[in-house]
Amino acid sequence: MIARASREIASGMVVNLGIGLPTKVIDHLPADFPVCLHTENGLTGIGPTLPPDQADRNLIDAGGAYVSTVPGSAFFDSATSFAMVRSGRLDLTMLGAFEVSSQGDLANWKIPGKFSPGVGGGIELAQKARRVVVLTTHTDRAGNPKLKDECTLPLTARGCVSRIFTEMAVIDVTPKGYALVEIAEGISLAEVREATGAPLTIPDTTRPVF
Amino acid sequence: MIARASREIASGMVVNLGIGLPTKVIDHLPADFPVCLHTENGLTGIGPTLPPDQADRNLIDAGGAYVSTVPGSAFFDSATSFAMVRSGRLDLTMLGAFEVSSQGDLANWKIPGKFSPGVGGGIELAQKARRVVVLTTHTDRAGNPKLKDECTLPLTARGCVSRIFTEMAVIDVTPKGYALVEIAEGISLAEVREATGAPLTIPDTTRPVF
C-alpha cells in the first residue's frame, strides 16, 4: 500500500506528506528521484529522518521527527510556508483520514468528545494542494468503514480527496462516487465492497493488482 | 531651516526622510548620533550618499540616490518595508508638501493636469508614521501660501502633519489651527502672517529664533 502510493509521486513534483502513514512513503522513492518534499514548519527539500544521536535540535518536520536537508534545501517562516500551500505550489499532498465521503469530503482532525487537539495545517493542505490523496486503513479499529456516503465527523475540507489508498484497494472519488482502481493481492471484490460504507463502482476493464 | 529640522530627531528614533529637502537633514546629524534611517525600497541603516564612482549599482534609496550602509544595516523586501511603516515602527517622517491645511491635511503628490506621477510611498508614510513633519518653502514659486485653511489639491493623508519647518518659521498644527513656535532670524511676525494662508496663533511667550 505504501509502495503503491509512492508511485503516485511523479517526477518534478512538490509534495507534502502528512503525519503517520504518508511519511513512510519517502522510503519507497529512489535516491535520485526528482522531487521536492515540503513541510509546513518551514522547509523545502526534506532529507532522511535521523536518529536522536545524529539529530540537529533545530531541524524537525511538522510531525516533530528529526529530519535532515538535501543539497538545495531552503528554510522560511510559517507564513511563507503556507503561502506555498495556498497559492497552489503543492502538486500533491498525502493525508491520513478518520472518514472520507463519496463526494471527497475529508474528516481527519476531530472526534468530538474524544479527540480534539486542533486542526494544525491540515485544512490548508486538504483545501489547496493541487491533488489530495488519502492513505488510511480501510476500516477503523472497530471494523467500521472509513469510506462513507457522508462524513459524520467535523470536516477538514469539502470535496478535496481524489484518491484513497488502503491495505485493500486503490479507490478514486469520481462525480459518481467511489470507483475501484486497483485491488490488493489476495483480496476479493466482495471483501472490498463489504468494508466500504458506500456504493463502489467496479469498472469493466481489468483491474490491476498491487 | 534644515539644521533646525535636524534637531527634531531624538536619540534612538527610526526615521524616514522624504525625497528633496528632508534628505539633506542627514548632513546635520553628529557621526555618533543613535538613530536608524529607513528607506521604503528596503533598507534600515542608511549610510552616507556616495558619488557615482564609489556607488554600488544595487544600493539606492527611494529617491534613487546611491547610498551606503552602516554597521548593522539590514535589507528586506518592499512588503516588509511598509509593514514597518504601517505597524508604527517609524517614529518620525519628514516630508515635502505642495499644500498643508490648518487641520494637518497634507497634499504632496498630484497637481491635476500638471503633475501626476503617482503617489509612491507617500500615503503610508504620511498616514502611519508616529510623527509627521513637513519641510517646505513657505510659499510656492508664484508666492502663494502653501499653508492654507483647506487643501485644494488631492490629499496624501488627512490630519497627519504635526509641525512645519519653512525658511521663515517653525509652525505647529494644533486643534486651534496654526501656531507659531519659532521664527527665523531677520524675519518679522508680519512677514510670516502675510506669507501664511490661514490664521496664525502667536503665543505670548518668548519665541526662539533659529
Next chain:
Amino acid sequence: MKLPDKRCDMAAAVARIKDGATVMVGGFGVPGTPMALIHALVDHGARDLTLIKNDANEPGMGLDHLLQSGQVTRLITTHLGLNSHAIDLMNSGRIKVEFNAQGMLAERIRAGGAGIGAVLSDIGIGTELAEGKQVVEVDGKPHLVETALRADFALIHADRADTFGNLAYVATARNFNPLMAMAATHVIVEAETVTPLGALDADAVHTSGVFVDHVTELGALSKEYAVVQR
C-alpha cells in the same frame, strides 16, 4: 549615525509584562521556542495572560510551564496534540482555547505585523472553523474575514542577534518567530549569540532590528533546548 544599543537584562525586560497582557511566543515544537524567556515569565508571575503560540510544547516543557503555573487564561493556537496536559486544561474549562488553521494563524499575525486590519481568505469555508466569522465576497466568491492579531509582547528566540536587534534564525527554528517579531508592541529577544554591529550580513538578516525592542544573550543552553529523547 550609529544604530542604538538594545541589550537588556532578561528579567528587567520581562518585568514589563503586566497581568492581563497578550503575549506571542515563537516556536514550533522545541525549535525556536524561547525557553529561557518563558522561565523568566514564570518567575515574574504576571497572570491572566492570553498566549498566542503555534503549539503548547509537551508536558513539562516550554509553554507548558506557564500552563502549570496557572498564569494563562486563554490560548490562541493551532494544535495541542503533543501536550495532553493542555488538552486536560481545555477540556476542564480552566483555559479557553481558540484553534486556528496553522497558516491562518501565521497570516493573522503577519497582518498584525504589517499594519493591516484583516485578510480575506477562503480557508475553512464549509467547516466549523468558519463559524462566527464575517463573510465578504471577493470576485463573487465568499471569503472569511480573518482579523489581524497583535500582542502587547512577543517572546522571540533567535540564533544570532546584533546589539541593534537585527536577528538571524537557524533551520526550522525560524517558524513563527519573524512574524511575531513584527506584531507586538514590545518585542523581547533571547539570542544564542549577541554580536557587535556589522557582524551580521545585511542580506542575511531575517528580522530588521527596527522591529525589536530588547535583546538578551543566552548563556549555556538548558536541556530544554536539546534534542527530545522519546
Next chain:
Amino acid sequence: MKLPDKRCDMAAAVARIKDGATVMVGGFGVPGTPMALIHALVDHGARDLTLIKNDANEPGMGLDHLLQSGQVTRLITTHLGLNSHAIDLMNSGRIKVEFNAQGMLAERIRAGGAGIGAVLSDIGIGTELAEGKQVVEVDGKPHLVETALRADFALIHADRADTFGNLAYVATARNFNPLMAMAATHVIVEAETVTPLGALDADAVHTSGVFVDHVTELGALSKEYAVVQR
C-alpha cells in the same frame, strides 16, 4: 530524492508569454530590474500586455523598452516620476495606468502569492485612491478591500540562483522580486550567477525554488545594470 533542475534558455522561457498576458516585473529603479528578460520580451513581441511594476524606470531604460515597442496596454504601478515618456503615454491615453500606494501594491502582490483573496487596510481612506473600492468594517473601523494581484508571468532578477531555483538577492535589488516570485503562475528568473545545488546556504535563501519555474544565467551584464550617470 534530488531537487529538479529548472535551467532553461531565456528566449524559450519568455516565448511562453502570450498576447494579453499579465506580467509582473521586479525592480525599484535599476536595482532588481530584470533588464535582459525585458529585452527578451521585446524580441518575443507579445502584445496587449498588462504590466505590474513599482515604476517604469527612466526613458530608454528597463521597462521603458516595452512601452516604446507598443506592447503594453495597461500598467499597474506606484510612481512614474522618473519616466516622462511613460507619463506622456498615460496623459495621451495610449496606456492605461493604475496607481497604487507603494506598500499596498507590495501587499496586494504578496496576497496573490499567499493565496488569500484580499487584505483589508485603512491606507488611503479619505483620498482619491479610495474611490471605487469596497469598504468593510473591522472592529468598527472602515477598511478598504485591497484585492490580491496575481500574474500569468513574473520576470525576476536575482543575484544568485541554484539549479532548483532557490534565489538570493543583494542589497536594495531585493525590493518587489521576492513578492512577485510568489505571485505568478510562471516565474522566470535571470540570475547573475547560477550555482549547483547546495551552494546557497539554506538559511540565506530569500525565495524557495518551489516558487520558481525557469532559471537562466546572465552572461556579462549590459550597461543598463550599471550605476546611472546623471
